[in-house]
Amino acid sequence: MxxxxxxxxxxxxxxxxxxxxxxxxxxxxxxxxxxxxxxxxxxxxxxxxxxxxxxxxxxxxxxxxxxxxxxxxxxxxxxxxxxxxxxxxxxxxxxxxxxxxxxxxxxxxILDWVRTDHAFENPDSTKALLYNKEAFIYFDVFLLNRPNAKNDFTEKEIEDALILGNKLSETEKNKLFKNVLLGLPGSKEDFTAEKILSLLDDYKNxxxxxxxxxxxxxxxxxxxxxxxxxxxxxxxxxxxxxxxxxxxxxxxxxxxxxxxxxxxxxxxxxxxxxxxxxxxxxxxxxxxxxxxxxxxxxxxxxxxxxxxxxxxxxxxxxxxxxxxxxxxxxxxxxxxxxxxxxxxxxxxxxxxxxxxxxxxxxxxxxxxxxxxxxxxxxxxxxxxxxxxxxx
CATH class of the missing domain: 3.20.20.150 (Divalent-metal-dependent TIM barrel enzymes)
Known part of the structure; x- marks a missing residue:
């Protein structure tokens, strides 16, 4: 067989x-x-x-x-x-x-894959990959500041994302930014928001x-x-x-x-x-x-x-x-x-x-x-x- x-x-x-x-x-x-x-x-x-x-x-x-x-x-x-x-x-x-x-x-x-957390802790202390839409919306709207990003989400989703984001420290915000962009080819370099927005602009039409x-x-x-x-x-x-x-x-x-x-x-x-x-x-x-x-x-x-x-x-x-x-x-x-x-x-x-x-x-x-x-x-x-x- x-x-x-x-x-x-x-x-x-x-x-x-x-x-x-x-x-x-x-x-x-x-x-x-x-x-x-x-x-x-x-x-x-x-x-x-x-x-x-x-x-x-x-x-x-x-x-x-x-x-x-x-x-x-x-x-x-x-x-x-x-x-x-x-x-x-x-x-x-x-x-x-x-x-x-x-x-x-x-x-x-542009992005091969996306997760917002690369070290979510399971009950047994092992760590896993996780995607949280609220965290992603916070990244997209408030960290990346993508033009017109708010049009892709409801007002409630944006409000919930902001509540989540306001609880994050600067270190946690930086980590979220890097986590999302890890799926970008060559992303061991530190990509700036300007660089990402430029890449996204190539797909606007x-x-x-x-x-x-x-x-x-x-x-x-x-x-x-x-x-x-x-x-x-x-x-x-x-x-x-x-x-x-x-x-x-x-x-x-x-x-x-x-x-x-x-x-x-x-x-x-x-x-x-x-x-x-x-x-x-x-x-x-x-x-x-x-x-x-x-x-x-x-x-x-x-x-x-x-x-x-x-x-x-x-x-x-x-x-x-x-x-x-x-x-x-x-x-x-x-x-x-x-x-x-x-x-x-x-x-x-x-x-x-x-x-x-x-x-x-x-x-x-x-x-x-x-x-x-x-x-x-x-x-x-x-x-x-x-x-x-x-x-």
Whole structure:
């Protein structure tokens, strides 16, 4: 019976978590990218093979690219976007030459993801990622001072956000500012409000419909080449699955997936099935997405979320949250056996445990938290597989 290929994300040679550490978790595959190459530049065969060899020397294989980033010019369909699309095509060809078959990417403008708290303390003192709409509104309206931001919220929401913000110290306000912007590529530098507002201004005339059209154009150019080469493109859903900072969002719902897949109806145009991002939107039926688009799912991010209310969601234990993980994993096992493949999966994110506090780690990517999630998912999968085999 086919089972998921267990992998973990590695941020490259500068990652404080080593390949040796990851190997000891029992995974066979690595998910990584050539982060040192500027967005839009070509990934050369030499650079790809160099990274492959580092991973092989550690006893594993590079199985998924996450991510081959899409240049902002492509998302806006402006500037040098046609040149960057051609570069993307060449990178796909070079990736195929090296034997890699799955490329994850996203089409989120400016910010890759957003959380307001990177160290929410759970009852057991582990720490998790959390999104609080009130805190975000305070950031948007009162810290960033985005023009016309107040038009995106109700008076009551703005009043509640101000009450929350008035309770914050200057240190806490600075922390909130940095937390929100951590999803900005290259955000280890200190971005000023002026810089962010300038980036946002580039999207002032681009709504959801236009951004979707730009994505479809991009896919119509690159997906046929990927299809010909046997490479799968797996788009990551928007995180969180709703608009932030007035930016357009086009992959938040089941209907969004349908529009993109129907517009470019080839198998290479596929999905990174992220249960956390999709699950943060209570209208999404995660099991239905597998039923309808299982043949277009090329990569799995398995994590769980707990929606405290309509304004707050946090990342929860992998098996204990609002997402029905048991049913999801059962459907994925059935899907893999129908397709006769083992889909690569990584335990997305994880809690920060006290043993690792104080170490330089990317939020959500501490080793112990991910290892715990992997162990739980591994056990769940084996139990379900045993049940299915003996029906």
């Amino acid at each position: 086919k089972q998921m290929q267990q992998t973990m994300r590695w941020y490259g040679p500068n990652d404080t978590i080593s390949l040796k550490d990851i190997k000891q978790c029992g995974v066979t595959g690595i998910v990584t990218a050539l982060h040192q190459i500027p967005v839009g530049d070509i990934w050369t065969v030499e650079d790809i093979k160099k990274r492959q060899q580092i991973i092989r020397d550690a006893g594993m294989e590079w199985v998924v690219i996450e991510s081959l980033p899409v240049h902002e010019d492509i998302k806006r369909a402006s500037g040098n976007f046609k040149k960057y699309i051609e570069n993307y095509k060449i990178s796909i060809q070079n990736i195929s030459t090296c034997g890699l078959k799955v490329i994850t990417y996203n089409f989120m403008p 681009i709504d959801d419909s236009q951004l979707r059209a730009n994505l479809i154009y991009f896919l119509s150019e690159v997906a046929p080449i990927a299809q010909e080469l046997g490479v799968k493109l797996a788009i990551h859903p928007d995180d969180p699955p709703f608009s932030v900072l007035g930016l357009p969002r086009i992959l938040c719902t089941e209907n969004d997936i349908k529009k993109i897949f129907n517009a470019v109806p080839i198998n290479a145009n596929g999905l990174c099935y992220c249960t956390g991002s999709l699950g943060a939107n209570p209208t999404n039926n995660l099991e239905k997405i597998i039923d309808e688009w299982g043949d277009r799912i090329h990569f799995l991010h398995l994590r769980n979320v707990k929606r405290e209310n309509e304004s707050v969601f946090r990342e929860s234990e992998h098996l204990n949250g609002d997402n029905p993980m048991e049913s999801i994993v059962e459907k994925l096992i059935i899907l893999m056996n129908q397709r006769n493949i083992s889909l690569p999966m990584r335990p997305d994110h994880g809690f920060l445990h006290s043993l690792e506090e104080g170490k330089e780690q990317y939020p959500g990517y501490s080793l112990i938290g991910r290892l715990k999630g992997l162990a739980e998912l591994r056990g769940l999968e084996k139990g379900i597989a045993f049940k299915l085999k003996n029906l």
